[in-house]
Amino acid sequence: MPSLRDIKRRIRSVKSTQQITKAMEMVAAAKLRKAQTRAEKARPYADKMKQILANLSSSVDAGDGNVMHPYFQKRDVKKTTLVLITSDRGLCGSFNANLIRRAARFLEHYSTETAELMTVGKRGAVWYRKRPYPIISSHVDFGGNMDFDRSRDIARELTDRFENGETDEIYVLYQRFVSTARQEITLERYLPIEPEAVTEDESARQIDYIFEPDPVAIFDDLMPRYAMTMLQTAMAESFAAEHAARMMAMGAATRSAGDMIDSLTLEYNKARQSAITKELLDIVGGAEALAKS
Amino acid sequence: MxxxxxxxxxxxxxxxxxxxxxxxxxxxxxxxxxxxxxxxxxxxxxxxxxxxxxxxxxxxxxxxxxxxxxxxxxxxxxxxxxxxxYPKQIDRQRAEEALRRARERIKASEPDIDIGRAMTSAERAKNRMHILDQYT
Incomplete structure (x- = not known):
């Protein structure tokens, strides 16, 4: 049986852990709110852009098997790039573990020759650093916040790679924010873009646009922005999901710390009681012995 | 109308x-x-x-x-x-700073610098300053 002092010390230690998890939960909640607002504010832009692209989808085909913009170009797949968006920090439950497991399942279909990785977030980078799949680049230290300039550079790196023929298809794997209690692992094809897949709305009317100056110029202007927006959306979703996951994980930790304190307190009281009983017995026994003599 | x-x-x-x-x-x-x-x-x-x-x-x-x-x-x-x-939201200092940086990048014309991008940011900065001058 542990001594009273030992139990007391353990209670104190669990209590300080609980304070930390409690604080982290509240910080995550505040950050989640910010990330969520940001993701929501950015949504109309992404939606409109998708809508425009959907309206334009009939114009993508330039005839003779050519397309209006290289991002639509389908090729025989010799190289596949997986963009893995994880968090920079841990202590967010199974957030990263689930992503990495999904990535492993994806990579099973490829060899180290035919697949390569780009990691966004430290967790994925650290995991794959010592594994055989080549990492083309790794972007860390976002601090759970969207950074437009950096996401633009990342999008540019990807599109350049695709246009130069260094890779033939690009997928993005990330956690999508559904609700505070739910994140959803999402694997999306980033490039080449399938114009038909852009919208779920089958009835998207094919509008006969006036192109000013001409379709090629429009696509040249539109597509890099589209590629950037899609990546930014994925990253914004991932950041919101990360904070949500951390909030839930820390909430659960705070609760189990509470349970632990309760059972330790019970144990402490029991130990205290039995110590008192023992002491009483000693005193009574001593008094009786004295009375008898 | x-x-x-x-x-x-x-x-x-x-x-x-x-x-x-x-x-x-x-x-x-x-x-x-x-x-x-x-x-x-x-x-x-x-x-x-x-x-x-x-x-x-x-x-x-x-x-x-x-x-x-x-x-x-x-x-x-x-x-x-x-x-x-909106004109009242424009930060002159920031625009001037951006213009200066863009001009430096254009002048330096090192191979790894994207001239097109520098030109665009110069355009944007000039536009901001122009509108600020005209409408405030």
Missing amino acids: ASFQLSIVTPAETVLDEEVESIIVPGAKGYLGVLANHAPLITPLQPGKMTIRKPGDSHETIMAIAGGFLEVANNVATVLADATE
Whole structure:
């Protein structure tokens, strides 16, 4: 049986852990709110852009098997790039573990020759650093916040790679924010873009646009922005999901710390009681012995 | 006067979403005006000035736009802007700073510098300063 002092010390230690998890939960909640607002504010832009692209989808085909913009170009797949968006920090439950497991399942279909990785977030980078799949680049230290300039550079790196023929298809794997209690692992094809897949709305009317100056110029202007927006959306979703996951994980930790304190307190009281009983017995026994003599 | 729906969205937020009578935007080939019932149109926008006329408002609303897209279809105009500012939101110091940096980058003309991008940011900075001078 542990001594009273030992139990007391353990209670104190669990209590300080609980304070930390409690604080982290509240910080995550505040950050989640910010990330969520940001993701929501950015949504109309992404939606409109998708809508425009959907309206334009009939114009993508330039005839003779050519397309209006290289991002639509389908090729025989010799190289596949997986963009893995994880968090920079841990202590967010199974957030990263689930992503990495999904990535492993994806990579099973490829060899180290035919697949390569780009990691966004430290967790994925650290995991794959010592594994055989080549990492083309790794972007860390976002601090759970969207950074437009950096996401633009990342999008540019990807599109350049695709246009130069260094890779033939690009997928993005990330956690999508559904609700505070739910994140959803999402694997999306980033490039080449399938114009038909852009919208779920089958009835998207094919509008006969006036192109000013001409379709090629429009696509040249539109597509890099589209590629950037899609990546930014994925990253914004991932950041919101990360904070949500951390909030839930820390909430659960705070609760189990509470349970632990309760059972330790019970144990402490029991130990205290039995110590008192023992002491009483000693005193009574001593008094009786004295009375008898 | 007939009006139509205008929404201006940027990657950061929805700037405006309301009925307007006319807009004038900096299109790829110069400024162009859009009124109600315009034919479906899509065009890139350059850095420049956007003029919006709202029903029942004798003043025009002026905005600096850093580039983007205009799409018009079914009497709805959508401006996908990289960034927009009302004249009073423009930060002169920041614009001057950006212009200086862009000019340096253009002058340096090292191989790993994207001249096109530097030119665009110079354009944007000049546009901001120009609009600030004119409308405040």
